[in-house]
Amino acid sequence: MRAKLWGTRGSVPSPGPETIRYGGNTSCVGVTLSDGSLLALDAGTGIRNLGLALPEEPSRLHILLTHLHLDHIQGLVFFAPCFRPQTEIVIWGPASPEASLRDRIARYISAPLSPIEVRELPCDVSFRSTPESEWEIGPARVRAASVSHRGPTLGYRIDDGPESLAYIPDHEPALGADLETLEDEWISGFGLAAGASLLIHDGQYADAEYPDHLGWGHSSTSHALSFARRTGAGRTVLFHHDPLHTDAQLDRLGEEARKQWAAAGGEPGAIELGVEGAELHVAAAAPGAVAAA
Amino acid sequence: MPTSTQKPLELILARNLMSALSTPAFLVDEGGLLVFYNEAAGMLLGKPWEELGTVGAEEWGALFGPFDDAGEPIPYDTLPLVKAVRDDRPAHAEFEIRSTDGEGHRVEVSAFPIQTPHGSRGAIAVFWPAAGDAAGGTSA
Numbered sequence: 001m002r003a004k005l006w007g008t009r010g011s012v013p014s015p016g017p018e019t020i021r022y023g024g025n026t027s028c029v030g031v032t033l034s035d036g037s038l039l040a041l042d043a044g045t046g047i048r049n050l051g052l053a054l055p056e057e058p059s060r061l062h063i064l065l066t067h068l069h070l071d072h073i074q075g076l077v078f079f080a081p082c083f084r085p086q087t088e089i090v091i092w093g094p095a096s097p098e099a100s101l102r103d104r105i106a107r108y109i110s111a112p113l114s115p116i117e118v119r120e121l122p123c124d125v126s127f128r129s130t131p132e133s134e135w136e137i138g139p140a141r142v143r144a145a146s147v148s149h150r151g152p153t154l155g156y157r158i159d160d161g162p163e164s165l166a167y168i169p170d171h172e173p174a175l176g177a178d179l180e181t182l183e184d185e186w187i188s189g190f191g192l193a194a195g196a197s198l199l200i201h202d203g204q205y206a207d208a209e210y211p212d213h214l215g216w217g218h219s220s221t222s223h224a225l226s227f228a229r230r231t232g233a234g235r236t237v238l239f240h241h242d243p244l245h246t247d248a249q250l251d252r253l254g255e256e257a258r259k260q261w262a263a264a265g266g267e268p269g270a271i272e273l274g275v276e277g278a279e280l281h282v283a284a285a286a287p288g289a290v291a292a293a
Numbered sequence: 294m295p296t297s298t299q300k301p302l303e304l305i306l307a308r309n310l311m312s313a314l315s316t317p318a319f320l321v322d323e324g325g326l327l328v329f330y331n332e333a334a335g336m337l338l339g340k341p342w343e344e345l346g347t348v349g350a351e352e353w354g355a356l357f358g359p360f361d362d363a364g365e366p367i368p369y370d371t372l373p374l375v376k377a378v379r380d381d382r383p384a385h386a387e388f389e390i391r392s393t394d395g396e397g398h399r400v401e402v403s404a405f406p407i408q409t410p411h412g413s414r415g416a417i418a419v420f421w422p423a424a425g426d427a428a429g430g431t432s433a
Binding site for chain 2: 094095096097129132145146147148152175176177184185186187188190191
């Protein structure tokens with residue numbers, strides 16, 4: 001299994017000379033399974049470049065949405081395969097008692113916010129609420145579970161043979177909870193990330209910024225590291241960077257994260273910041289099992 | 294796939310909220326097991342949650358009651374929390390519970406189910422001192 005980070009930013013796109021290294025596109029990760037089939041995790045603006053990189057031949061692909069905040073769906077109407085009649089796209093997302101997944105996404109893909117309606121998309125698109133139990137996509141077993149954020153939000157776990165990827169980009173597991181002392185079963189997202197080869201996790205705020213953003217649905221560096229340590233993930237990529245963080249600030253945040261990780265006895269090299277364009281080979285689940293491709 | 298069990302998020306968030314409240318509150322899972330009560334409830338019962346842990350109906354009844362006006366144990370399946378889980382409806386009652394030191398506390402209890410897109414996941418009950426019991430309890 002391989003993963004490519006097409007968008008690492010949270011909240012809102014933040015292009016510019018100060019964000020050029022870590023990237024300005026919002027959340028999207030392309031996952032290539034062992035049989036070559038493709039999943040897209042979220043459809044932030046990063047999915048536009050993912051779409052441009054795909055061949056035009058007939059294909060079937062799955063998009064797994066964690067939630068419907070704009071930074072996770074904004075790229076849908078700029079995703080080239082949506083405009084190819086020969087392409088079948090299955091969009092998965094959280095269930096809601098309020099409206100179907102299709103109708104909730106259609107609030108964005110409709111006038112006046114969009115020049116096109118869902119029914120006008122040339123591709124063969126379908127919408128499915130994620131089931132409670134795991135399901136299969138190609139050779140992978142996929143599981144979704146609700147996690148602590150604002151509004152109905154999922155995290156995903158993808159197991160392909162012995163390789164496992166947990167994706168929880170918007171997550172505040174420490175809200176009202178002490179991650180250091182809480183029992184495993186009471187930690188939001190624990191079941192998804194436990195023992196994963198690679199964990200891609202919210203790390204939006206520096207520790208000093210978190211108190212001003214309590215309850216906003218995101219993690220501080222310390223909380224993300226505590227979550228990674230408690231779940232025993234092999235390697236952790238901090239993701240969903242704050243749009244105000246420049247490359248220089250993210251360099252410092254990464255350095256601080258590595259120091260904290262080392263001070264807690266963590267495996268060297270197991271913590272990194274997500275960089276737009278980075279490709280990761282997800283190796284079998286073992287500490288430090290993810291290497292840069 | 295991980296084999297670890299995890300509580301549903303709705304129970305996790307309910308516990309987090311209850312932990313921050315000064316109102317005694319109890320949480321049961323969809324099977325009716327008591328899975329948490331907060332510090333205020335622990336003060337009322339005379340036993341913090343950390344010392345008790347998950348308990349079922351029989352153990353709970355033996356420890357704390359509740360009891361009716363005649364001092365007789367109230368059947369577990371008529372309690373608001375149990376009714377909320379079983380019937381997926383809110384429920385309310387007034388009865389006496391006993392703390393670990395034997396002191397009785399008359400309380401009003403309101404319970405409501407925790408519903409999710411995938412069905413009910415348990416219930417929350419909030420306890421209030423009944424009128425006339427605000428200053429404390431009665432000796433059992």
